[in-house]
Amino acid sequence: MVEALVLEEQERMKAWLKIEGELLDEDLVPIIPVQEWRGLTLLVENLEKSEKCEAADGRIVAAACPEVEVVLSFQEMLRRRIGFLAKHGLDSPDPNSPYRPDCHLDVWIRRGSGNNQGDQWSSQVCIAATKASALPITDLAVSFVLWAEAGFPNPPQRMAESVEIMRISEDIKDFESRVEENDRHHEELHLLAVERARMERKRAREQAQIQEIRKRELEVAHREVRGMSWRGLIRAANWERKTIFCMWHQMEGVRRDIRIQELKRTRAIEMLSPIETD
Structure with missing residues (x-):
């Protein structure tokens, strides 16, 4: 044993x-x-x-x-x-x-x-x-x-x-061919992923830029409203959007002015509303 x-x-x-x-x-x-x-x-x-x-x-x-x-x-x-x-x-x-x-x-x-x-x-x-x-x-x-x-x-x-x-794979040549095809497929997927990531970063930058522009527009509107007389506030509160014809290169400036006017109207209404309530 x-x-x-x-x-x-x-x-x-x-x-x-x-x-x-x-x-x-x-x-x-x-x-x-x-x-x-x-x-x-x-x-x-x-x-x-x-x-x-x-x-x-x-x-x-x-x-x-x-x-x-x-x-x-x-x-x-x-x-x-x-x-x-x-x-x-x-x-x-x-x-x-x-x-x-x-x-x-x-x-x-x-x-x-x-x-x-x-x-x-x-x-x-x-x-x-x-x-x-x-x-x-x-x-x-x-x-x-x-x-x-x-x-x-x-x-x-x-x-x-x-x-x-x-x-x-049937033989080594068939194997090498399949590997090459698979590598190409993954390279295409990688390039697509890189492009998606690039587009996402671009959208994020554009969104951040838009938010910064909107912030500055709000500051401009509030600053202008604070300097208005009562008549100015009433005119701002009664402002109505109208159709405007302009050249294409002027469109962004026109849009900006409209957005600021709308912000001024909103702010003017807020400032006048207590008076109207009384």
Whole structure:
């Protein structure tokens, strides 16, 4: 019984060491931060138990479906994090530091079955983990493994599109053509969004300008009414709008005068109304 348990533990350790060897090149081992070492144990444990993920050549490969693999470039992410920490003299990401590490998952969608081109038949997707800037890369990798085990629920739109394009592509040329078409579609959507934002900013500026003009017109009307005699107030209160013919370039000035007259009439009526009530 004891021997069986010992053998089982030895086999488990061999499996763990094999996974660790697939994840890390030898040059990384001496420079891995303590925080990453702690997370590495949990990562290796989850990979050893995983039914959908495996470690290979510094990457974690998960099967999204028979035709598609989702690949996390774990070792490249880890190298970038170590470089970031060394550059800024940190042992681990500091939430109070003005420097923020790269929090994107380096994920690639790659053809699974029938792929003779390897990484050539793949495309990169951007997956941001902006709320995980303080987490070690090994923790992010564990999250990826758990996400894969759950079947990649609620993937980002571009990731879902890339997986579907990869799945239905007949060959690498068909895949490249579909990716190019999808990129054009998203570029058009981006340009439309930029144009909508520009028009909204323009409308906001115009609305602000109109409000400022109306404010100045109100100030002019009130100032003129305050300087009126009683006869002037009565004339202003009885003012009626009439049809005016003018040249097109005079229209804005005429409209402004009419608006001011209407404001003066309103204000004059307010000032005269107590007298009329008595």
